[in-house]
Amino acid sequence: MRLLTRRNLLAGGGVLTAAAVAGAALAQRPQAFHGVTPIRVAAQPISHLSNTDPDRTRFGSLVFRSGLVLRSDVSAFGGFSALWRSPKGEEIAALADNAQILNARVDMSDGRLSGLSRAAMAPLLLSDGTPARRSPYYDTESLAISGGVAFVGVERNHAVLRFQRDREGGLVQGVPIAVPGNLKEDLKDLPNNGGLEALALAPPRSSLAGALVGISEGGRGFILTGARPGSFELVRRDGYDVTDLAFLDSDDALVLERRFSLLGGFECRLRRIAPSAVRPGASVDGEVIYQSETSHRIDNMEGLAVHREERETVVSMISDNNFNANLQRTLLLEFILAA
Numbered sequence: 001m002r003l004l005t006r007r008n009l010l011a012g013g014g015v016l017t018a019a020a021v022a023g024a025a026l027a028q029r030p031q032a033f034h035g036v037t038p039i040r041v042a043a044q045p046i047s048h049l050s051n052t053d054p055d056r057t058r059f060g061s062l063v064f065r066s067g068l069v070l071r072s073d074v075s076a077f078g079g080f081s082a083l084w085r086s087p088k089g090e091e092i093a094a095l096a097d098n099a100q101i102l103n104a105r106v107d108m109s110d111g112r113l114s115g116l117s118r119a120a121m122a123p124l125l126l127s128d129g130t131p132a133r134r135s136p137y138y139d140t141e142s143l144a145i146s147g148g149v150a151f152v153g154v155e156r157n158h159a160v161l162r163f164q165r166d167r168e169g170g171l172v173q174g175v176p177i178a179v180p181g182n183l184k185e186d187l188k189d190l191p192n193n194g195g196l197e198a199l200a201l202a203p204p205r206s207s208l209a210g211a212l213v214g215i216s217e218g219g220r221g222f223i224l225t226g227a228r229p230g231s232f233e234l235v236r237r238d239g240y241d242v243t244d245l246a247f248l249d250s251d252d253a254l255v256l257e258r259r260f261s262l263l264g265g266f267e268c269r270l271r272r273i274a275p276s277a278v279r280p281g282a283s284v285d286g287e288v289i290y291q292s293e294t295s296h297r298i299d300n301m302e303g304l305a306v307h308r309e310e311r312e313t314v315v316s317m318i319s320d321n322n323f324n325a326n327l328q329r330t331l332l333l334e335f336i337l338a339a
Contacts, residue, residue, distance in 0.1 A: 029323055030076040032100035032123040032133045036168050039077060041104065043115035044069040046333070052295040059296075061289035062270070062315060062335040066112035067297070070330040076100065076121060078321040078330050082143035082153075082199070082244060083303030085316055092116065092332075093169060094303060094318055095143040095152065099124045099132035103169030113334055122170035124152065124163065132174060137161060142199035142244065143303075144212060151177070153196030153214055158187050160196065160214065160224060177212075180229040183222055194218050197302070198245035198255065202226075206251040207275055215255070217241045223280060230280025240269060244304035248313060248337075251275035255286065256304040256317065268292045268301040268317070290335075299329045306337075313337040 046067030048054040057064050071077075080102070082095040094102040104119035124132040124140065132138060142153030150163045150171050160179070163171035179187055190196075198215040202208035211226030219234035219242055234242060240257035247253050253273040260266050271286040278284055292298050303318035315335045321328035 029079065029098040032096075032098050032131060033076060033121050034123065034131075036120050036122040036170055038118075038120045039072050039074050041077070041116045041119045042071045043113075044071075045112070045114065046297055046331070049297055049333070050293070050295045051297060058338070059290055059335075060270075061272070061338045063338055065314070065334045065336055067331060067333040068113050068115065070116065070332055071325060072119075074121075075323070077102075078325060079323045080318045080330060081141045081197070081302045081320050083305040083316060083318045084143055084145045085305040085307045085314075087307055089307045089309060089314055089316075091169075092305075092316075093143070093145065095140055096121075097140055097155075097320065098323075099138050099140045101143075101169070101171055113332065120168065122168065124161075124174060125170070125172045126161075126174045132161070137174070137176075139195075142196050142214065144199045144201045146201050151199055151201070151212055153199045155195030155197075156192055158190050158195045160199065160212070177224070179224060183224065183229060183231060186220070186231050187222065190216050190220065191218065196222070197241070197243050198304075200245040200247050200253070202247050202253075202278075203249060203251060206247070208251075208278060213245065213253075213278060215242045215245055217243070221278070221284065223278070228280055232278060232280060232282040232284055235283060235285040240267075243268075243302040246304045246306040246315075248306060249308065253278065253286075254289075254304060254306065254315065256301060258301055260300075264294065266298060266300050268298055270304075270315075297331070298333070299331050301331070301333075 049064040079096040080094040081097045084093040104116040107115040136157040137154045139155040144151045161174040164173045194217040196214040197217045204210040212224045215221045219236045221232040240259045244256040255271045269291040273286040299319035302320040305316045317333045319331040
């Protein structure tokens with residue numbers, strides 16, 4: 001969040017709590033589109049991550065490659081809480097937290113992000129055709145895609161929905177997945193505004209054998225499918241909350257985390273989790289491989305995606321502007337994961 005936002009939060013001699021900010025963001029969410037709607041997305045390139053050291057490219061285990069500030073003249077653009085990129089990175093899907101999805105083609109120039117083309121937004125539709133925005137599953141926070149199937153994590157009425165992806169990338173025929181009996185109460189007991197912020201499918205040949213894994217904002221983890229369902233705890237430190245999860249081909253997992261303070265604004269960091277760490281009953285910790293600094297060009301980073309290009313692993317992040325383009329930005333950042 002930029003300085004202007006912090007001033008507004010402090011205006012009138014009062015300070016808004018994080019819960020109040022979240023409530024305000026929820027209240028101002030625009031209605032999702034009624035159907036697949038092409039939109040124009042303007043993109044401003046980000047040439048460097050650090051404002052104080054523009055020539056620096058290495059940040060922990062990440063090498064900054066490029067970024068974009070994304071804008072659109074439609075009010076329903078933004079609020080992106082989860083991110084997916086196709087196996088070679090040519091396509092992107094970003095889940096908004098008002099039950100709609102952005103699909104677009106990623107344009108590159110000289111190996112750097114240059115824009116999004118063929119962009120369209122579409123509502124999430126349940127099995128009876130009802131838009132998820134008009135159902136108890138209106139607060140969509142996390143996304144995992146495999147082929148023609150997508151899983152969406154829902155907050156407040158905690159659930160995971162399974163969708164089919166249509167030819168245009170829209171999510172249709174949504175139904176709640178069956179949660180194993182030993183996890184139902186644990187999932188139900190999550191805080192109202194602290195549900196499954198992170199969702200990912202483990203690689204088929206990993207120790208989790210393709211299981212669907214979710215982590216709440218507060219670090220409560222769930223192995224939702226597969227032969228060994230169960231819960232685990234992600235060790236939390238320094239006031240960071242979980243915002244997304246992605247698996248690498250190596251079976252390691254990357255966890256994106258975010259922290260906010262009125263003085264420091266938004267911060268983010270990335271932790272790497274060892275392959276065997278995620279298992280029922282485990283207390284899971286991991287090495288911090290990137291932590292933002294005040295000079296870094298970030299915002300409310302909530303979405304994380306990983307794909308491969310030749311021999312390189314590309315890590316992408318997107319920010320949630322809470323549908324307020326005047327105060328926050330929608331950023332798409334791209335890094336190479338150093339060997």
